[in-house]
Amino acid sequence: MSRRSLLGILLFVLVYSPNLPAQTPQVTAIRAGKLFDPKLDHLLTKQVVLIEGERITQTGSADSVQIPSGAQVIDLSQATVLPGLIDAHTHIFVAGQDTLEFITPHSDEFSRTTREYRTLVAAANIRADLLAGFTTLRDLGNHGNMYADVDLRNAVNEGLIVGPRMQVATRGIASTDEAMRGSPELTLPADYQPVDTPEEARRAVREQFHFGANVIKIRATASRYHFDQDGHFSDTPLLSLETIKAIVEEAHARRLKVSCHAFGGEGLTRCVEAGVDTIEHAIELPDATLQKMIEKGIYMVPTIYHYHLAFYTVPDRKATGGKNSLAVMRDESFRRAISRGLKIGFGTGVGPFPHGTQTKEFEYMVKDGMTPLQALRSATSVNAEMMGWQDRIGSIEKGKFADIVAVAGDPLADVTELGRVKFVMKGGQVVKNEFK
Numbered sequence: 001m002s003r004r005s006l007l008g009i010l011l012f013v014l015v016y017s018p019n020l021p022a023q024t025p026q027v028t029a030i031r032a033g034k035l036f037d038p039k040l041d042h043l044l045t046k047q048v049v050l051i052e053g054e055r056i057t058q059t060g061s062a063d064s065v066q067i068p069s070g071a072q073v074i075d076l077s078q079a080t081v082l083p084g085l086i087d088a089h090t091h092i093f094v095a096g097q098d099t100l101e102f103i104t105p106h107s108d109e110f111s112r113t114t115r116e117y118r119t120l121v122a123a124a125n126i127r128a129d130l131l132a133g134f135t136t137l138r139d140l141g142n143h144g145n146m147y148a149d150v151d152l153r154n155a156v157n158e159g160l161i162v163g164p165r166m167q168v169a170t171r172g173i174a175s176t177d178e179a180m181r182g183s184p185e186l187t188l189p190a191d192y193q194p195v196d197t198p199e200e201a202r203r204a205v206r207e208q209f210h211f212g213a214n215v216i217k218i219r220a221t222a223s224r225y226h227f228d229q230d231g232h233f234s235d236t237p238l239l240s241l242e243t244i245k246a247i248v249e250e251a252h253a254r255r256l257k258v259s260c261h262a263f264g265g266e267g268l269t270r271c272v273e274a275g276v277d278t279i280e281h282a283i284e285l286p287d288a289t290l291q292k293m294i295e296k297g298i299y300m301v302p303t304i305y306h307y308h309l310a311f312y313t314v315p316d317r318k319a320t321g322g323k324n325s326l327a328v329m330r331d332e333s334f335r336r337a338i339s340r341g342l343k344i345g346f347g348t349g350v351g352p353f354p355h356g357t358q359t360k361e362f363e364y365m366v367k368d369g370m371t372p373l374q375a376l377r378s379a380t381s382v383n384a385e386m387m388g389w390q391d392r393i394g395s396i397e398k399g400k401f402a403d404i405v406a407v408a409g410d411p412l413a414d415v416t417e418l419g420r421v422k423f424v425m426k427g428g429q430v431v432k433n434e435f436k
Contacts, residue, residue, distance in 0.1 A: 025053035027071040028428060030404065031062065032081035036411070038381035038395050041373060043080060043412060051402040054427035059396055076406050076423060079435060082376070083395050084135025084164075084403030084426065085418070086383035087358055089280055089301050089347025092122040092129075092149065092166075093142045095355065111188070119148045126152070126163035128356030131432050133421035135403035136165040136383075136393055138347070140217045140259055140280065141172035144181070144189030150212035162431060165403075167387055169217035169259065170208045173201065173247060175238040178219055192219055195239070198246035205250035215387075216251040217259045218276075220244065221267035227316060231323030233284055237267035244274040257388065259301075263326070272298060278345065278386060283307070283326055285333035287340075294342055299386045301347035302334050304364040309353060335369045344370075345386045346379035359419040372415040402428040406435070 028051040035047040048065040050058040058065055067073065122145075129137060142149040149168040156163040174192035182188045193208070195201040205216055222236040239247075244260075251258045257278065260271035264284025271279060272292050278299045282289075285300075293300065307313075307326040316325035337344060346365075348358035365375040384394025392401050406423035422434035 027052055027057075027068050028074060028402075029067040029071045030074045030081065030425075031077045032079070032406075033077045034080040034410065035059075035396065036080065036082040036376065036380075038083070038377045043410065046077075047081070049081070049396055049402075049404070051428050054401055054429075056396060056398055056400050056402050058398060074430070074433075076435060079406040079408055079423065080410055080417070081396070081404060081406045081423075082411070083380045084393065084401075084405055084424070085133045085359075085379045085421075086136040086138075086346065086387070086393065087129065087134045087348055087350065087379070088138040088278075088345045088383045088386060089303055089349050090129065090137045090139045090355075090358075091141065091143065091349065091351030092125045092137070092139050092152070092355070093118055093145050094351030095121050095125055111186070115145055115148055118145055119152060122148070122152055123155075123161055123163065125351075125355040126156070126166070127161075128354070129350070129358070130162065130164045130426065131421075131424060132356040132359060133405040133418070133424055134164055134358070135401075135405070135424070135426045136387075136389070138167045138169075138215060138259075138383075138387055140169045140215070140261075141192065141219075142168070142170060144191055146171065146189070147211045153214075154212075162426075164426065165393070165401075167214035167389075168212070169215045170211065170213040171204075172217040172219060173204050173208075173239075174219035178222055178238050195243065198240075198243045201239070201243045201246045202250045205247055205254070205256075209251075209254045209256060213256065215257050215259055216247060218244065218247055218261065218271075220260050220262040220271050221265060225263055225326075227319040227324055229319075229321060231320040233264065233324065233329065235263045235265040235267060235284070237265060237270060239267070239270070241270045241273060244270050244276070248274045248276055264329075272296065280347065280349075281307075281330075282337075283330045283333060285337065287336070290333075290337060290340055290342060294340065297343070299343045299345050299382075300337055301345045302330065302337075302365075303347055303349040303361070304330055304334060304368060305358070305361045306349040306352065308364065311352065331368050334365075338369045338374075343382065343386070344374075344378055345383045346375070347383075359421075362415045362418050366415045372412050375415060376411060376418070401426075 030049040032047040034043040153166040171193040176194040179192040179194035258276040260276040262268035350358040409417040411417040424432040
């Protein structure tokens with residue numbers, strides 16, 4: 001048979017064959033010994049969760065939910081079942097450790113590797129995050145890797161690789177002096193997309209939106225903060241108020257949220273005044289600024305553990321003679337934010353320390369005044385709302401994605417249980433099960 005004849009037969013089959021009935025999705029039933037509902041202040045007991053395909057179809061007590069005949073049953077009757085965790089501040093293109101030498105990619109890393117290799121590293125990082133229980137990430141800047149994070153997000157969504165759901169900020173935005181890296185004699189990828197005027201900022205937002213950004217990340221204060229010998233803190237603002245307002249206006253017109261990196265000072269004040277959606281860090285947080293954040297509904301993502309790493313604490317103590325540090329300031333302002341009722345999301349800044357280890361953040365949130373319940377809500381329902389995905393993630397409810405994790409103990413009694421996730425399901429697919 002000729003190739004042309006074979007092609008003709010195939011086209012005939014495709015065009016004229018009768019429509020075959022769609023295959024019924026597999027029904028999965030999870031028996032949960034205990035189940036966390038973010039709307040409640042206690043764990044439910046003896047629950048059943050029914051799943052078809054990638055969505056939850058029914059939840060309720062074991063007495064009220066009938067498990068269909070032929071369903072695949074996953075027995076988590078000795079476990080605590082929770083919604084998939086959400087880390088709202090990650091850097092998937094950074095694979096670091098707690099050292100004094102490493103915090104973001106160095107110039108020599110870009111001269112020794114390719115973007116393709118760095119993307120493979122990022123793929124390994126997001127898998128580590130998923131296995132730790134984080135079924136959703138908000139990645140805030142890819143540190144010079146252009147739009148590779150969009151490709152990685154799309155590859156996960158299309159089922160080409162295994163990883164969490166992601167919102168990505170692509171290149172991020174900062175002033176020229178903050179964005180550049182390395183020697184002026186070398187052409188290296190910029191750490192951020194450089195802008196110095198409102199119109200340049202508008203163009204950057206339009207470009208990032210065009211190439212697939214889910215969120216716009218701006219760096220409003222410099223990476224090089226300063227402590228004097230008396231322990232007084234100062235931080236250089238990078239973008240004018242008019243420039244930040246232009247970013248917010250362009251992003252909101254495209255239904256994109258704006259995330260602002262700001263340790264404190266005038267940079268933080270400008271971001272709050274401009275109406276960004278989230279402030280990352282807000283380490284120096286005066287009461288007046290805190291109140292404005294509450295009034296405007298701006299979330300804080302604190303990244304507490306990050307600033308207890310040696311990269312920060314050792315030079316801070318040396319500069320101040322032990323009088324002050326970002327860690328000390330972070331702990332104090334976080335406690336005030338809790339007491340004043342500021343909306344606080346869960347985000348770790350993972351990347352400078354190894355991916356898959358960021359559950360340590362829960363311990364620091366509790367140490368600094370949150371209850372385990374508040375900390376767990378921040379990483380589920382609060383983050384889902386902050387990201388605008390409350391209709392799809394953040395709780396185990398009918399119609400939402402079957403993103404589910406489980407631990408052996410009770411995380412409301414011992415928050416360190418969240419560092420020992422033994423079961424992970426993302427979109428109805430089990431990717432880890434140590435309860436077998």
